[in-house]
Amino acid sequence: MTHPTTLAQKLIARASGRAHVKPGEIVNCKVDLAMFHDSSGPRRLQPMLEELGAQLWDKSRIVLVMDHYVPERDDDSRRIVRIARDWATEQQLPNVYDSEGICHVVLPQKGHIRPGMFCVGGDSHSPTGGAFGAYMFGIGSTEMLGVVVEGEIWLRVPQTIRMQWDGRLPEGLTAKDMALHMIGRFGMNGGEYQAVEFCGEAVRQLSMPERMTLSNMSAELGAQAGLIAPDETTRAWLESVGVKDVETDGWHTDEGAEAITHCFDAASLAPQVAAPHSPANTRPVDQFRNVPIQAAYIGACTGAKLDDLRAAAQVLRGQRAAPGMRLLVAPASLRDQQQAEDEGVMGVLRDAGAEVLATSCGACSGYGGTIPDGANVISTTARNFKGRMGSATAQVYLASPYTVAASALRGHIADPREILG
Numbered sequence: 001m002t003h004p005t006t007l008a009q010k011l012i013a014r015a016s017g018r019a020h021v022k023p024g025e026i027v028n029c030k031v032d033l034a035m036f037h038d039s040s041g042p043r044r045l046q047p048m049l050e051e052l053g054a055q056l057w058d059k060s061r062i063v064l065v066m067d068h069y070v071p072e073r074d075d076d077s078r079r080i081v082r083i084a085r086d087w088a089t090e091q092q093l094p095n096v097y098d099s100e101g102i103c104h105v106v107l108p109q110k111g112h113i114r115p116g117m118f119c120v121g122g123d124s125h126s127p128t129g130g131a132f133g134a135y136m137f138g139i140g141s142t143e144m145l146g147v148v149v150e151g152e153i154w155l156r157v158p159q160t161i162r163m164q165w166d167g168r169l170p171e172g173l174t175a176k177d178m179a180l181h182m183i184g185r186f187g188m189n190g191g192e193y194q195a196v197e198f199c200g201e202a203v204r205q206l207s208m209p210e211r212m213t214l215s216n217m218s219a220e221l222g223a224q225a226g227l228i229a230p231d232e233t234t235r236a237w238l239e240s241v242g243v244k245d246v247e248t249d250g251w252h253t254d255e256g257a258e259a260i261t262h263c264f265d266a267a268s269l270a271p272q273v274a275a276p277h278s279p280a281n282t283r284p285v286d287q288f289r290n291v292p293i294q295a296a297y298i299g300a301c302t303g304a305k306l307d308d309l310r311a312a313a314q315v316l317r318g319q320r321a322a323p324g325m326r327l328l329v330a331p332a333s334l335r336d337q338q339q340a341e342d343e344g345v346m347g348v349l350r351d352a353g354a355e356v357l358a359t360s361c362g363a364c365s366g367y368g369g370t371i372p373d374g375a376n377v378i379s380t381t382a383r384n385f386k387g388r389m390g391s392a393t394a395q396v397y398l399a400s401p402y403t404v405a406a407s408a409l410r411g412h413i414a415d416p417r418e419i420l421g
Helices: 007-016 042-052 073-093 104-107 128-130 139-150 175-186 208-216 232-240 304-316 335-340 347-349 399-410 416-420
Strands: 026-030 033-037 060-068 096-098 118-120 135-137 150-154 160-166 195-199 225-227 259-266 272-274 281-285 293-299 326-330 376-379 396-399
Touching: 007 026, 007 118, 007 160, 007 225, 026 326, 033 104, 033 139, 042 073, 042 139, 042 281, 060 073, 060 104, 104 118, 104 128, 104 208, 118 128, 118 139, 128 135, 128 208, 128 225, 135 225, 139 150, 160 416, 175 208, 175 259, 175 272, 175 281, 195 208, 195 326, 208 232, 208 304, 293 304, 293 399, 304 335, 304 347, 304 376, 304 399, 335 347, 376 399
Parallel strands: 033 060, 033 118, 060 096, 118 135, 160 195, 160 259, 195 225, 293 326, 293 376, 376 396
Antiparallel strands: 026 150, 272 281, 272 396
């Protein structure tokens, strides 16, 4: 009789060519996909590869995304992006996405991720891939060098921590509220660099973009990976971006598998807000009422995908942002922006007074100078560390797109449920 195993163990066993693995074991895994961007990639990898005289192991399994320093605004960004573009041309890389959106969103939208894969990314939010039932985590440039030359990486098999969300999310709440609540409860090291798996009825009800937000912010929980078992929702979404024959069978945690489980009630969750300067400073929105806000930012891989833009538009429809408010919208990808344009969502946001920025990491990575100094900012980004968004004097609060939009309307932190009625 086979021993019940977790989704994480199944994915790692497949990648390491073993029948089964157990927590604590160190195994060598074959990498299906390596992703990096203009900031983490060529400018660091190229000199190391040249020094070693090494070649890339498999160009078809490498994806390069230009998203951090685009559109280029100064000599430094022009230099960084030029290195990336020149290297991509020189290596004849087949999978390069230049200024098309944020890597964590572009990667699945271009059909590169599917259930059962083992992937690495040169960015801390790479666990986003776990939303598709793939094992994906972030690594540094030195580890990435090993991967792009050898196609393998070692791993200590993690414990699984299951975050079980029962019930259904009420109107005006999103996966962002769920993520902030968990980070507030367990802190930024709560995941202990183990595999966090999100499960339960509320998770199954989430759309793929919403699931991506949960997996993405497993990074703020301190997890190595943030996994969600693939299902019909996964299959349908992947088919919509051209990925055929999606195999979801077997990629789940078996009944009785060894895991730590924490339970939450989605139905009783209130909108969440994280105060400066940590996502762990999270409390219900009520506790921040009347904190004045000068800028509202709807952007990043956790806050400007199609569903996020729709949520903001639902609050802002037919209304305008408060006088003097800077409402900034940076869609997560060109695909999401185009779809939001077609649905009239972008029109609603512009009519509400939004300045539409480029589809890039933008202010989330502190680039672009869009966040005013000394301002109270409410943002859909994943992090609010001091200076993270470019201004060391800004006070950044984190929230869902519903809450950010409601606060933009009111001029202070506000509960979106009162506007949605």
